[in-house]
Amino acid sequence: MTEKSFVEEIEKCIASGEVSLPVFSPTALKVQQELVKAEPDLKVLEKLITGDQSLSSQILRIANSAFYRGLVEVLTVKAAIIRLGMQEVGRIALLAASKNQFHSKDPVMNELIKQLWQHSAGCAIATHWLAKRCKFGEILSQAFFAGLLHDVGKLFVLTVIERLKNNLNMMMTHALLLEALDTLHTQQGYALMQQWSMPEQYCRIARDHHAPNFDHKDQLLVMVRLADMMCHKLGIGLTKDPELNLATTIEASILELSEISLAELEVMLEDTSSLLN
Ligand SMILES: [Fe+2]
Numbered sequence: 001m002t003e004k005s006f007v008e009e010i011e012k013c014i015a016s017g018e019v020s021l022p023v024f025s026p027t028a029l030k031v032q033q034e035l036v037k038a039e040p041d042l043k044v045l046e047k048l049i050t051g052d053q054s055l056s057s058q059i060l061r062i063a064n065s066a067f068y069r070g071l072v073e074v075l076t077v078k079a080a081i082i083r084l085g086m087q088e089v090g091r092i093a094l095l096a097a098s099k100n101q102f103h104s105k106d107p108v109m110n111e112l113i114k115q116l117w118q119h120s121a122g123c124a125i126a127t128h129w130l131a132k133r134c135k136f137g138e139i140l141s142q143a144f145f146a147g148l149l150h151d152v153g154k155l156f157v158l159t160v161i162e163r164l165k166n167n168l169n170m171m172m173t174h175a176l177l178l179e180a181l182d183t184l185h186t187q188q189g190y191a192l193m194q195q196w197s198m199p200e201q202y203c204r205i206a207r208d209h210h211a212p213n214f215d216h217k218d219q220l221l222v223m224v225r226l227a228d229m230m231c232h233k234l235g236i237g238l239t240k241d242p243e244l245n246l247a248t249t250i251e252a253s254i255l256e257l258s259e260i261s262l263a264e265l266e267v268m269l270e271d272t273s274s275l276l277n
């Protein structure tokens with residue numbers, strides 16, 4: 001089977017409407033909506049999180065992980081909010097919710113899903129770091145979410161491939177699978193996020209984060225593109241390309257990032273590896 005016919009099979013399956021992705025965690029979305037407010041309410045945040053048992057336990061686990069660990073173990077959501085701050089707990093909630101979203105019974109698929117999640121989480125952390133470094137105060141609270149969801153189309157296409165793979169009379173090589181994900185994920189991610197009624201700026205990022213022509217004034221998009229390339233450079237995700245030179249990219253020049261800033265981003269991302277496992 002050629003790549004073209006494989007991609008066509010996937011598109012046909014999507015068009016038939018047989019496969020759907022579970023919606024993004026409603027609790028995490030409400031958390032995100034609270035955090036973009038000018039004055040987020042600690043009580044509302046605590047109530048949202050404690051109302052979701054699995055989210056609460058994961059937040060406590062991450063808050064006590066090597067990456068965040070303080071001197072004393074945090075035992076309640078409120079203690080985590082007080083120790084780490086509302087915005088940080090909000091970001092942990094988004095990470096935990098996105099990790100929960102996809103599973104497969106097939107160990108090979110599960111490994112791919114895990115790598116995709118690591119990539120999304122790495123991009124979320126890197127985009128947020130960039131927004132802080134570039135002092136984009138007004139979009140800081142959107143940066144993490146934008147990075148986290150930029151490749152959601154890949155998860156969707158992977159779900160479709162899993163559904164198809166028993167029916168297809170073919171050898172599905174790893175290369176063929178990666179090519180199909182690359183070809184389809186921006187367009188399918190955009191459609192999916194629109195279906196989820198996500199704010200338009202996140203939908204556009206899902207669509208344009210690899211496009212050769214893109215809006216240079218869309219700071220969120222430019223940051224996600226750079227974060228994405230940094231994750232590829234470091235091998236956070238499905239591919240690794242250590243030769244990538246980010247200093248010469250148009251994104252780095254739009255954001256006016258020095259080589260030193262890029263090196264700092266690289267070190268920071270490598271330090272988060274304990275969080276991404
Ligand atoms: Fe992508």
Ligand SMILES: [Fe+2]
Nearest residue numbers: 119150151228
């Ligand atoms: Fe990506």
